[in-house]
Amino acid sequence: MKSIPDYLPRGHAVSTIHRSEEVKPAIPVGDPVLALDIGGTKLATGMVTADGAVYGLRTGPTRIEEGPDAVIRRLFALGHGSIVSAGLPAPPAAVGISCGGPLDAGEGLLLSPLHLPGWNRIPIGPMAAKAFGAPFALENDATAAALGEFTFGAGRGTQTMLYLTLSTGVGGGAVIGGRLHRGAAGNGGELGHLTVRPGGRKCSCPRRGCLEAYCSGSSIAARAAEQLATGRVSSLSGPTAPTARDVAAAASEGDPLASQLWTETIGLLAEALTSLVNVFEPDLVVLGGGVANAGAMLLDPVRDLVRTQAVPPAATACRIELSARPDLCCVIGAGAIAHELTAAGGGRG
Numbered sequence: 001m002k003s004i005p006d007y008l009p010r011g012h013a014v015s016t017i018h019r020s021e022e023v024k025p026a027i028p029v030g031d032p033v034l035a036l037d038i039g040g041t042k043l044a045t046g047m048v049t050a051d052g053a054v055y056g057l058r059t060g061p062t063r064i065e066e067g068p069d070a071v072i073r074r075l076f077a078l079g080h081g082s083i084v085s086a087g088l089p090a091p092p093a094a095v096g097i098s099c100g101g102p103l104d105a106g107e108g109l110l111l112s113p114l115h116l117p118g119w120n121r122i123p124i125g126p127m128a129a130k131a132f133g134a135p136f137a138l139e140n141d142a143t144a145a146a147l148g149e150f151t152f153g154a155g156r157g158t159q160t161m162l163y164l165t166l167s168t169g170v171g172g173g174a175v176i177g178g179r180l181h182r183g184a185a186g187n188g189g190e191l192g193h194l195t196v197r198p199g200g201r202k203c204s205c206p207r208r209g210c211l212e213a214y215c216s217g218s219s220i221a222a223r224a225a226e227q228l229a230t231g232r233v234s235s236l237s238g239p240t241a242p243t244a245r246d247v248a249a250a251a252s253e254g255d256p257l258a259s260q261l262w263t264e265t266i267g268l269l270a271e272a273l274t275s276l277v278n279v280f281e282p283d284l285v286v287l288g289g290g291v292a293n294a295g296a297m298l299l300d301p302v303r304d305l306v307r308t309q310a311v312p313p314a315a316t317a318c319r320i321e322l323s324a325r326p327d328l329c330c331v332i333g334a335g336a337i338a339h340e341l342t343a344a345g346g347g348r349g
C-alpha cells in the first residue's frame with residue numbers, strides 16, 4: 001500500500017518523515033489528538049502530536065450531495081484510519097473538529113454552515129465523542145487554523161497574531177494576548193467581512209463591499225470573468241473561465257487586465273490589513289489559503305502598503321508573513337483546539 005508522508009513542523013529531521021501503514025510506528029511525542037476537518041470539497045483527518053506533527057493523514061471527497069449521515073460516516077472512517085495507521089494503542093486524548101460556521105462550539109452543533117446546506121443542528125461534537133471515546137472540541141475552520149498557526153506555525157512565540165485565509169472565501173481568526181479570541185457567541189474573528197468598499201460587490205454574507213467579495217479566490221475569478229464579459233482583451237480570454245491562480249500568473253507576465261485586477265486585490269487587502277493592524281497592533285499577521293500561494297507578488301506589495309498606511313508604531317511593530325503550514329492548516333487547527341482542550345484539563349463531550 002502506498003505510504004503517505006506525514007507533515008512535520010519546522011526543525012524536524014527529514015529522516016523521521018517517512019511513515020507507512022506496514023510499519024505502524026508509535027507516535028513519539030506527547031498525547032496525540034485526532035483532528036477532523038470538514039471542508040466543502042474535501043474531508044481530512046490525522047493524528048496531531050503535542051509538537052504539531054501530523055501522522056496518519058487521510059483525505060477523501062466530501063460529496064455534500066450525499067447528506068450528513070453518509071458524509072459523517074466516511075469522515076469517521078477516515079479518522080479511524082488515521083488512528084490505525086498512526087499505531088495509536090488507545091483512544092485519542094481528544095477529538096478536534098474544524099468546519100465552516102456558523103456553529104455552536106459548546107454544544108458541538110453545526111448550524112447550517114454555508115458550505116454544507118441542510119446540515120442544520122447536526123451534533124457533530126457528541127457524535128465524534130461517542131465514535132472515538134474522547135472529549136471533543138469544535139471550532140470554525142479558519143479560527144482553528146489561526147490557533148494552529150499560533151501554536152505550531154509562523155505564530156509561535158508571538159502574543160497577538162491575526163490570521164487570514166484567502167481561499168474560496170476569506171476567513172480569519174485572532175489570537176490576543178496569547179489566547180484565541182472567540183467572541184460572545186463563539187463565532188468571532190470573521191475578518192473576511194470587513195468592509196473595504198462600501199456599497200461594493202455583493203458578499204456571501206448579507207452585505208456588500210466586504211474583503212471576501214474582492215480578495216477570495218472565487219471573487220478574484222468572478223471579477224476577471226466580469227471584465228472579460230465587457231470585451232476586454234486579455235491573455236485570460238479563452239474557452240474556460242480563469243481562476244484566481246490564472247489571474248496571478250497572467251499578472252506576473254504583465255497582462256494589463258490581470259495586472260489591474262491584481263493591483264486592485266492587493267490594494268483592498270492592504271486596506272483591510274491596515275485597519276486590522278491599527279486596531280490590534282499585532283506582532284504578526286499571517287496570510288494563508290490558495291491565493292497566498294502567489295507568494296512574493298502578494299506579500300511584498302501588501303507589506304509595503306500596510307507599512308505606509310498604518311499608524312507608525314503599529315506599522316513598524318507588525319510583521320506580515322505567509323502561513324508556515326498552508327497545506328494542512330485546518331487539520332493542524334483541529335489538532336490545536338483539541339490540544340487546547342486537553343491542556344485545560346476538560347472536555348466538552
Ligand SMILES: [Zn+2]
Pocket residue numbers: 192193203204205206207208210211212
Ligand atoms: Zn461579507
